[in-house]
Amino acid sequence: MAEVGTYLYAITLGAGGAPPADVPGVAGAPVRTVTHDDLVAYVSPVPLDRFGEEPLRRSLEDLDWVGETARAHHRVVEAVAGRAPTAPVRLVTIYSSEDQVRDLLHRRRDDFAAVLARVAGRREWGVKVYANPVTAGSPAEGEGLAEAEKPGTAYLRRRRESLRSRDEAWRAAAAHAERVHAELAAVAVASRRHRPQDPQLSGRDDWMVLNGAYLVEEERGEEFTAAVDALRGQGVEVELTGPWAPYSFTAMDLGTADEEDAR
Structure with missing residues (x-):
C-alpha cells in the first residue's frame, strides 16, 4: 500500500459539524476534519507517490494538473466558507499525517483565531481592470507627411508617434486604475493589489492595469x-x-517548524 499524506485545504473557527460530504477533494479524495479546541482543519488523504515532494514538483509543471487541482481545492474551500469564518491554505499544502495538522492547530491557535476573527462576516471580491494597448491609436498612414519626406524618415516619425501614443494610453489607463482602486478600497475594510496576471493565464492581450482584491462586509456586497x-x-x-x-487576507507564515513537517 502506498504511503499516504494529508492535504490541508482550510482552517475554520467554531465550525463543528461534519465535512462537506457532497464535495470531493483533490484527486477525488473524501474530505475529513481535524480539530483542536475551537479550530477545525479540513483535510484529505493523498498518496505520496503522486503528492510527495518529487512527483509533486513534476506535476506542478503541468498546467492542466494544476488547474484541476486548484478547482478541487477551491470547491472545498468555498463549501467550508459558507459555514464559518475560513482561512484558506495555499494550494498543495501537504503534511505527512493528521497528527501534524493537529499539532499545527495547537501551536498556532491564537494566530489562526486572530485571522479568522478579522475576516468573520466578510467576503473577498476581485476586480481586474484592462485597457486596450491601441486605445490611443496610431497616426493615420501618411498623416502629416511632407511632400519631400523620404519613406524611411516617414516610417521613423510614425514609429515615434505610435510609441508616444502607447505611452500616453498606458499612463491614462494606469491613472484610471488608481482611481478605481481608491474608490473601491473606500467601500472595503481592507484591500490588496496583486501583480498583473501573465497574459497566458488571463487569456487576454490587453493590458491588465489593476488586479485588486477587496475584503467587504457581507451586508455591503450590493454597495x-x-x-x-x-x-x-x-x-x-x-x-x-x-x-x-x-x-488574499488570511495568508500566514506557518513558520520553519511547519515547513519541516510539511512534505
Whole structure:
C-alpha cells in the first residue's frame, strides 16, 4: 500500500459539524476534519507517490494538473466558507499525517483565531481592470507627411508617434486604475493589489492595469458591486469576480517548524 499524506485545504473557527460530504477533494479524495479546541482543519488523504515532494514538483509543471487541482481545492474551500469564518491554505499544502495538522492547530491557535476573527462576516471580491494597448491609436498612414519626406524618415516619425501614443494610453489607463482602486478600497475594510496576471493565464492581450482584491462586509456586497458598475467604461474594461473566501487576507507564515513537517 502506498504511503499516504494529508492535504490541508482550510482552517475554520467554531465550525463543528461534519465535512462537506457532497464535495470531493483533490484527486477525488473524501474530505475529513481535524480539530483542536475551537479550530477545525479540513483535510484529505493523498498518496505520496503522486503528492510527495518529487512527483509533486513534476506535476506542478503541468498546467492542466494544476488547474484541476486548484478547482478541487477551491470547491472545498468555498463549501467550508459558507459555514464559518475560513482561512484558506495555499494550494498543495501537504503534511505527512493528521497528527501534524493537529499539532499545527495547537501551536498556532491564537494566530489562526486572530485571522479568522478579522475576516468573520466578510467576503473577498476581485476586480481586474484592462485597457486596450491601441486605445490611443496610431497616426493615420501618411498623416502629416511632407511632400519631400523620404519613406524611411516617414516610417521613423510614425514609429515615434505610435510609441508616444502607447505611452500616453498606458499612463491614462494606469491613472484610471488608481482611481478605481481608491474608490473601491473606500467601500472595503481592507484591500490588496496583486501583480498583473501573465497574459497566458488571463487569456487576454490587453493590458491588465489593476488586479485588486477587496475584503467587504457581507451586508455591503450590493454597495460594492454598484460602485464597480459605476466605474465601468471610460476607456477601460472592469471585470468583477466573487464573492469568495478571503484568500488574499488570511495568508500566514506557518513558520520553519511547519515547513519541516510539511512534505
